[in-house]
Amino acid sequence: MFYAPGNEKSEAVFTSENVRKGIKEFLLKYSAPTSLSPKALPMSNFVTVISLHSGSEGEKYMKEFLKGKEWTGKVVFVTNEDNQHLDAMCASDVGIIHDGQMISSAAACHLPTMNLFDMRMHHQWYHDLFNRWWNDMNIIADRNVYPELIGGEAWFGKIADTLGEWYIKPDQRYVMVRNFDGFIQEAMSYKPIDRNQVRTRDIILDDGNAYNVYQDPFAVACRKIWAEMQAYDSHSTVANEARSGTRIRVQPH
Numbered sequence: 001m002f003y004a005p006g007n008e009k010s011e012a013v014f015t016s017e018n019v020r021k022g023i024k025e026f027l028l029k030y031s032a033p034t035s036l037s038p039k040a041l042p043m044s045n046f047v048t049v050i051s052l053h054s055g056s057e058g059e060k061y062m063k064e065f066l067k068g069k070e071w072t073g074k075v076v077f078v079t080n081e082d083n084q085h086l087d088a089m090c091a092s093d094v095g096i097i098h099d100g101q102m103i104s105s106a107a108a109c110h111l112p113t114m115n116l117f118d119m120r121m122h123h124q125w126y127h128d129l130f131n132r133w134w135n136d137m138n139i140i141a142d143r144n145v146y147p148e149l150i151g152g153e154a155w156f157g158k159i160a161d162t163l164g165e166w167y168i169k170p171d172q173r174y175v176m177v178r179n180f181d182g183f184i185q186e187a188m189s190y191k192p193i194d195r196n197q198v199r200t201r202d203i204i205l206d207d208g209n210a211y212n213v214y215q216d217p218f219a220v221a222c223r224k225i226w227a228e229m230q231a232y233d234s235h236s237t238v239a240n241e242a243r244s245g246t247r248i249r250v251q252p253h
Contacts, residue, residue, distance in 0.1 A: 001023060001046070001047070001048045001049065001092060001093070001094050001095070001096065001163070002049050002051065002088055002089055002092035002094070002095040002096070002097075002106075002111060002113075003015075003019055003023075003048055003049065003050050003051065003095070003096045003097075004050075004051045004052075004085070004095075004096070004097040004098060004102050005019070005050065005052065005058055005061075005062055005098060006058050006098035007052075007053040007056040007057070007058045007059075008056075008057055008058055009057040009058060009060070009061045010118070011058060011098045011118065012057075012058040012061040012062055012065070012098075013061065014098070014116070014118040014154070015096075015098050015116050015118075015154070016061070016062060016065050016069075017069075017156075018116075018154055018155055018156045018159060019096055019116075019156070019159060020069060020071055020072075020156075021156035021159075021160075022096075022155075022156035022157070022158075022159025022160040022163065023048055023071075023072060023073065023159070023160070023163070024071075024072040024156075025156060025157070025160035026159075026160040026163040026164055026167075027043055027046055027072050027073050028072070029160070029164060030164060030167055031043040031045070031046055031073075043072075043073055044074065046073045046074070047073065047074045047075070047076055048071065048073055048074070048075050048076070049075075049076045049077075049078055049088040049091075049092060050062060050075060050076070050077050050078070051078050051079070051080075051084075051085040051088055051102075052077065052078075052079055053079065053080050054079040054080060054081050059079070076088075085102070085105075086105060086109065089105060089106055089109040089111045090109050090111075092111055093112075093166075093167075093170070093173075094111070094112050094113070094114075094163055094166050094167070095111045095112065095113035095114070096113070096114055096116065096159065097113050097114075097115055097116070098115075098116050098117075098118075099115055099116070099117050099134065099135060103115060103135045103136060103137050103146065104136060104137060104184075106146075107137045107146075107176075107180050107183075107184055108184055110173055110176075110177050111173075112146075112166050112172050112173050112176050113146050114146065114147045114148075114149060114159070114162050115134065115135050115146055115147065115148045115149065116149050116154040117134055117148060117149065117150045117151065117154065118151065118154075119150055119151055120151065126221070126225055133148065134148045134150065135148060137180065137183065137184075140183045141179060141180055141183045143179060145176050145179040145180055146176070147162060149162075
């Protein structure tokens, strides 16, 4: 099980306890000796790989969190150094990721993943209005391929149930791959490379472009919403002043 708590402390705080309890409930139900199934594998067969950005606040918090909390099953830590997080994704069967760029990486590595989002109702409403979906891969595919657990939905019972569903249906990986067919390449941002300046090996397309920039859909949506709020306020001010007969001069921003 691949778990990325998030690089910020607030993200790790939001995900850590529910993921810990969710994995514990899942293992108690599906591993021996606590499972009711006579074919259940021993708990030693299950490993949680926790992926953290080296030196981040999220890493510091998780290290302290695990000193005082018991994590059921074996735990392995990896970082972004030497692409350890990508190796862990490729070796895992399921993923739990706080929203972020790693969603695209998980899709490219064919890792079934659930997304945890710490958002209040008004934040969710604006994003539903603008994007419909939350993570960038679902937005591009325009379908709910990777389950999105928002706010109160990201509780340990829901996490445990989703892990259990994917565990007994291993073909879920291929169902998701088929749903993302044709969208993974579209999810990447590219720019032309000047080979007179760049000599390193890059991810290159047939047209000579290479991977360059990740666009955060949350940031894109927030900029759009903020611009429309400002436009609405400016329009309302002009209309009110016009009705009152006052002439005003609007300074461009």
